[in-house]
Amino acid sequence: MSITINESVALAIKELADGNVSSFINQELTDSVFRHRARGFQEGLDDELGIVPQDAMEWAAQQILDAKAD
């Protein structure tokens, strides 16, 4: 049996084999389960501690904007 792969796939396989691509990228491709779990974790905190105060939400939103503006 022969398998034909295009040049970019061949390059990606070579890079992986050479240790030039982090396994992080592979892990990141299958992360929907963890996004769901992280949201569940956040909701657990909401149940336990109450929803996040509005001033903290505003503060975080500003931090994110500031970080991007840097």
Added chain:
Amino acid sequence: MASVILDSQAVSVLSERKKSESLDRARAAIQILLSEGANLFIPASTIAEIRRGKYSTGVDRVLNSHRIINIDRLIASVSAEVLHKCQLGSENLADALVVGVASQAIAGEVYIITSDPKDLSRLSSKVNRKIYVISI
């Protein structure tokens, strides 16, 4: 799609669940970024930092809810390079590994959530991609 990396202080704040400004800020930042479709990650090296005799269910809850990123050869090499560029020693290795993980996230915005932004910002400035450091 954005990637969010939690450092040891962020994990610690989230695991202790003590009502505090830092916890509110961490929850707020994560909530905003999750609503934008971000993925949350914790470097495996962070476990070594926060475990040290601490086997709380709070830590386990955080670790089980976030994807753990192993430190591989490339991440370790990038971490070594940023330490070298900043002329820092192994005392900053934990932060450098967080930056190394952040540098290898798939394309998209990358955020590090920490309560100690100074060293992480400095180290992050030495990699070839923009990393946003969010201080809680």
